[in-house]
Amino acid sequence: MTEVIGHYINGKHVAGTSGRTADVYNPATGEVQAKVALATTAELNAAVDAAAKAQPAWAAQNPQKRARVMMKFVSLLNRDMDKLADKLSSEHGKTFVDAKGDVQRGLEVIEYCIGAPHMLKGEFTDSAGPGIDMYSMRQPLGVVAGITPFNFPAMIPLWKMGPALVAGNAMIMKPSERDPSVPLMLAELLTEAGLPDGVLQVVNGDKESVDAILDNETIQAVGFVGSTPIAHYIYHRAAENGKRAQCFGGAKNHMIIMPDADLDQAADALVGAGYGAAGERCMAISVAVPVGEETADKLVEKLVPRIEALKVGPYTAGDDVDYGPVVTAAAKENILKLVETGVEQGADLVVDGRDFSLQGYEEGFFVGPHLFDKVTTDMDIYKKEIFGPVLSCVRAKTYEEAIGYAMDHEYGNGTAIFTRDGDTARDFANRINIGMVGINVPIPVPLAYHTFGGWKKSGFGDLNQHGPDAFKFYTRTKTVTARWPSGIKEGGEFSIPVME
Numbered sequence: 001m002t003e004v005i006g007h008y009i010n011g012k013h014v015a016g017t018s019g020r021t022a023d024v025y026n027p028a029t030g031e032v033q034a035k036v037a038l039a040t041t042a043e044l045n046a047a048v049d050a051a052a053k054a055q056p057a058w059a060a061q062n063p064q065k066r067a068r069v070m071m072k073f074v075s076l077l078n079r080d081m082d083k084l085a086d087k088l089s090s091e092h093g094k095t096f097v098d099a100k101g102d103v104q105r106g107l108e109v110i111e112y113c114i115g116a117p118h119m120l121k122g123e124f125t126d127s128a129g130p131g132i133d134m135y136s137m138r139q140p141l142g143v144v145a146g147i148t149p150f151n152f153p154a155m156i157p158l159w160k161m162g163p164a165l166v167a168g169n170a171m172i173m174k175p176s177e178r179d180p181s182v183p184l185m186l187a188e189l190l191t192e193a194g195l196p197d198g199v200l201q202v203v204n205g206d207k208e209s210v211d212a213i214l215d216n217e218t219i220q221a222v223g224f225v226g227s228t229p230i231a232h233y234i235y236h237r238a239a240e241n242g243k244r245a246q247c248f249g250g251a252k253n254h255m256i257i258m259p260d261a262d263l264d265q266a267a268d269a270l271v272g273a274g275y276g277a278a279g280e281r282c283m284a285i286s287v288a289v290p291v292g293e294e295t296a297d298k299l300v301e302k303l304v305p306r307i308e309a310l311k312v313g314p315y316t317a318g319d320d321v322d323y324g325p326v327v328t329a330a331a332k333e334n335i336l337k338l339v340e341t342g343v344e345q346g347a348d349l350v351v352d353g354r355d356f357s358l359q360g361y362e363e364g365f366f367v368g369p370h371l372f373d374k375v376t377t378d379m380d381i382y383k384k385e386i387f388g389p390v391l392s393c394v395r396a397k398t399y400e401e402a403i404g405y406a407m408d409h410e411y412g413n414g415t416a417i418f419t420r421d422g423d424t425a426r427d428f429a430n431r432i433n434i435g436m437v438g439i440n441v442p443i444p445v446p447l448a449y450h451t452f453g454g455w456k457k458s459g460f461g462d463l464n465q466h467g468p469d470a471f472k473f474y475t476r477t478k479t480v481t482a483r484w485p486s487g488i489k490e491g492g493e494f495s496i497p498v499m500e
């Protein structure tokens, strides 16, 4: 019998009642390994009501006690790292070592959340006026929601759960229906770490449960990560319903290679950043922009053998694999369709992965590596996010032309420049209209204590994920002006008080 994955409500696993399910695949074999329940609006609303009941007592615990739950959670994540990574790989398809990185990058945000007592400290002004003190407090919002994508099923839920919960909120987590098991395991570990029942509810579902989140009047804030059209939709509908929203979307990350760069280092960086996790990363480099014909010729010459040598296979093959399958047959089909448009629209397909097949895994969702050269900005493979193992090389004559490509693209998640020249690197970092910038670093994902977020159509909302912004997003400020009877000298005041 196929396993049916349910929800995690009030500290327990529960079965869904909708009768609707989605298939969860093993992407390496193409088999359906489980089904996941898709919640109804009524199930979602019931989970929210229970969370709202649990939240006040959690918020009333002092911040040190909430931080201690996070401390315990860190040790449990470390204890269960291999178990989590194994489940993650089996549903997502990424390699085991990459899956451990997925858990680790989330765990680091939980470590940061141990500093919550400091992050939640307010501000105080003694004697702001005669006998008057003024102070600001950061208070939790109440019940908040997280809606997350398939490509980081541990990291992104952890980025949302950690700051939201430690700040004293209750959270409804709606993970991707493609790989729902790891968020449920995280919820179990939080219960073991001492999180009271009902404070984190994991509700699996699709558009119905997302819309129920957006329309639920108790939910105060929505943190979303996924594709740009859905990010845009959620941002608007959440705002229309009076909710705070931060919605992170898709990407097309450019890496500029200057003529003075070490081209072996640049080629190595491009291969890791372009093909790691089969290109299913919002910070993957999908466009290489070499500056000058000579740089471009040499770079492509160095890239081709590296790409042809990539080992593609199932995560069970261990260290012998560079990247695994993509997540679904539909994702594979979409990637291969875009590759066809590249050929039709005149790009040079210098590494052709279209006929890739893996013996014993013919039904798996594997996609061979592709490299396009002489791509132009009017082509679909340049304009669209491919989210697969496909790197496009766009040749630029000058640095200005290269930076212009990155600036003019509608996405603005990440970018990188490879150069030995400090002036060029500094100019690039200052002028570029993109949220995360690498200088000789191909995937510049900030660490937990800085913030993560893209610009342009890669991010809607004004605060980033993790770092200090996360504490701002999941709390609101209340400012108190206090005067005690001995400080009150005047009778009624009829004009606005000013400080003279």
Ligand code: NAD
Pocket: 147, 148, 149, 150, 151, 152, 174, 175, 176, 177, 205, 206, 207, 210, 211, 225, 226, 227, 228, 230, 231, 248, 249, 250, 251, 281, 282, 385, 387, 413, 454, 458
């Ligand atoms: P997706 O947009 O298909 O799904 C994300 C979430 O939205 C899921 O929980 C899904 O159930 C829900 N959803 C899907 N369709 C919906 C609809 N019509 N109405 C309401 N909700 C809906 O994204 P995905 O395929 O899971 O993830 C890949 C995308 O996420 C890529 O575009 C990638 O660049 C992006 N991403 C961005 C970041 C970032 O920080 N900017 C990080 C990771 C992934």
